[in-house]
Amino acid sequence: MFGQTLYFCRMITQRQIFFENLAQTSDLPMALEIVKANGVYLYDASGRIYFDLISGISVSNIGHRHPKVIEAVKKQLDDYMHLMVYGEYIQSPQVNFARLLTEHLPAKLSNVYFVNSGSEAVEGALKLAKRFTGKTEIIGFKNAYHGSTHGALSVGGNEELKNSFRPLLPGIKILEYNSSELSQITGHTACVIVEPIQGEAGIILPEKNFLRELRKRCDETGTLLIFDEIQTAFGRTGKLFAFEHDGVIPDILLLGKALGGGMPLGAFISSKELMQTLTEKPVLGHITTFGGHPVCCTSGLASLQVLLDENLVEQVERKEELFRKNLQHPFIKNIRGKGLFLALEFESEELNRKIVSTCIEKGVVVDWFLFAPNCMRIAPPLTITETQVETACKLILKSINQLT
Ligand code: PMP
Numbered sequence: 001m002f003g004q005t006l007y008f009c010r011m012i013t014q015r016q017i018f019f020e021n022l023a024q025t026s027d028l029p030m031a032l033e034i035v036k037a038n039g040v041y042l043y044d045a046s047g048r049i050y051f052d053l054i055s056g057i058s059v060s061n062i063g064h065r066h067p068k069v070i071e072a073v074k075k076q077l078d079d080y081m082h083l084m085v086y087g088e089y090i091q092s093p094q095v096n097f098a099r100l101l102t103e104h105l106p107a108k109l110s111n112v113y114f115v116n117s118g119s120e121a122v123e124g125a126l127k128l129a130k131r132f133t134g135k136t137e138i139i140g141f142k143n144a145y146h147g148s149t150h151g152a153l154s155v156g157g158n159e160e161l162k163n164s165f166r167p168l169l170p171g172i173k174i175l176e177y178n179s180s181e182l183s184q185i186t187g188h189t190a191c192v193i194v195e196p197i198q199g200e201a202g203i204i205l206p207e208k209n210f211l212r213e214l215r216k217r218c219d220e221t222g223t224l225l226i227f228d229e230i231q232t233a234f235g236r237t238g239k240l241f242a243f244e245h246d247g248v249i250p251d252i253l254l255l256g257k258a259l260g261g262g263m264p265l266g267a268f269i270s271s272k273e274l275m276q277t278l279t280e281k282p283v284l285g286h287i288t289t290f291g292g293h294p295v296c297c298t299s300g301l302a303s304l305q306v307l308l309d310e311n312l313v314e315q316v317e318r319k320e321e322l323f324r325k326n327l328q329h330p331f332i333k334n335i336r337g338k339g340l341f342l343a344l345e346f347e348s349e350e351l352n353r354k355i356v357s358t359c360i361e362k363g364v365v366v367d368w369f370l371f372a373p374n375c376m377r378i379a380p381p382l383t384i385t386e387t388q389v390e391t392a393c394k395l396i397l398k399s400i401n402q403l404t
Contacts, residue, residue, distance in 0.1 A: 014045070030360065030367075037064035040384050042365060051364045051392045053380045058199075058231045058341070061258040062306045063381040069261050072302035076295050086114060086291040093297035100304055101269070104240055106249045111275040114267050114292025118230035118256030119147030121266035122193070124286050125252045126151050126169075128270065129191035129224045131277050131285060138169070139185055139192045139223075141177040143201035143371050146193060146228055155193050158200075158371055178207045182217040191224040191252075196242040199231045202345065202372030203337040211248040218251075224274075230256035230266070231341075234304070235313035235382050238320065238339035245338070261303025263296035312382040316340055319389055323378060326393035331355075331400050342378040349373040351403070358399035364392050 154169035
């Protein structure tokens with residue numbers, strides 16, 4: 001029976017198995033069958049080449065399979081893979097990565113807790129805030145996306161996404177992003193969780209002083225400020241971390257996506273004083289088996305080193321300008337965003353969907369945003385060259401023109 005199944009498997013295509021045996025997240029997956037990736041390029045099973053203009057959703061910031069990352073990962077595989085649950089053994093990939101990360105962060109963000117994903121970093125941070133402050137109220141923002149687990153979903157800002165899964169965490173208040181109603185943050189608030197630049201509503205920048213005011217109000221009320229930089233960190237917006245644009249420092253910083261250099265990794269980072277509270281009452285207040293996996297930390301460390309050595313962050317602004325200059329068309333109503341984190345706004349969801357599909361047919365992988373289906377996502381690897389930016393833009397304009 002088993003053998004028969006295997007035999008049958010050989011007769012059906014990967015595409016058929018994908019739709020039959022893998023859980024789907026929507027009716028409309030991109031369903032590209034990618035067999036190889038290199039730099040800014042993806043290669044499909046039929047030999048077609050694509051520009052990857054979304055970086056696996058802000059993951060491949062230094063491109064796919066950078067040789068230095070591959071070399072470091074191969075070496076680590078020769079030494080060891082999983083050894084023990086997080087926090088027990090001294091493992092050099094974790095130690096060295098925590099060291100490099102904290103060297104590039106403000107002094108109070110000196111203590112790194114490695115986890116597996118962005119959502120898990122959010123969960124850890126919410127627990128840490130409750131544990132440290134002894135308070136339970138949490139404030140999030142409309143249109144925020146922080147992940148799909150129960151806690152992360154609870155502090156997200158899209159009611160439609162949340163409604164089918166209630167009851168969620170109690171004590172959550174959702175405010176308008178860029179809101180002036182910060183008096184809602186009170187002595188009862190454990191923490192405020194916010195993206196310093198909002199992603200999934202089609203990239204919304206903070207208004208001047210919004211983050212500063214938030215910091216001030218949190219300080220006044222003894223509330224911890226959590227910045228979710230899971231999508232905005234590692235040069236994506238033209239600074240190593242997006243909080244550098246406004247000079248506002250959070251109490252807890254959340255990282256994921258590009259953190260692992262193409263491997264699954266998340267982190268919440270805070271001060272030693274705060275983090276220490278997770279070790280007592282109860283002991284082992286947050287634990288994870290695979291968090292900070294040595295191969296993932298090796299990949300993340302090598303990737304950050306490449307980002308720094310190749311001065312990629314400094315080149316982001318120039319590449320952003322090139323995208324803006326080359327993407328002018330009457331159908332593009334607006335280009336929002338910062339650095340290589342851009343949203344092209346179109347008249348309607350329908351038009352955007354058509355343009356996205358045509359771009360993919362022409363060899364440029366773009367996408368839309370969770371809460372802004374009329375906006376096209378452009379977030380290429382930061383390693384994209386200026387010539388590649390120009391070629392990709394020409395293909396996007398060609399796709400738009402084909403529909404007019
Ligand atoms: N926060 C932000 C800002 C994100 O963009 C995402 C993922 N899109 C997450 C949290 C959740 O990360 P993960 O999918 O790794 O759980």
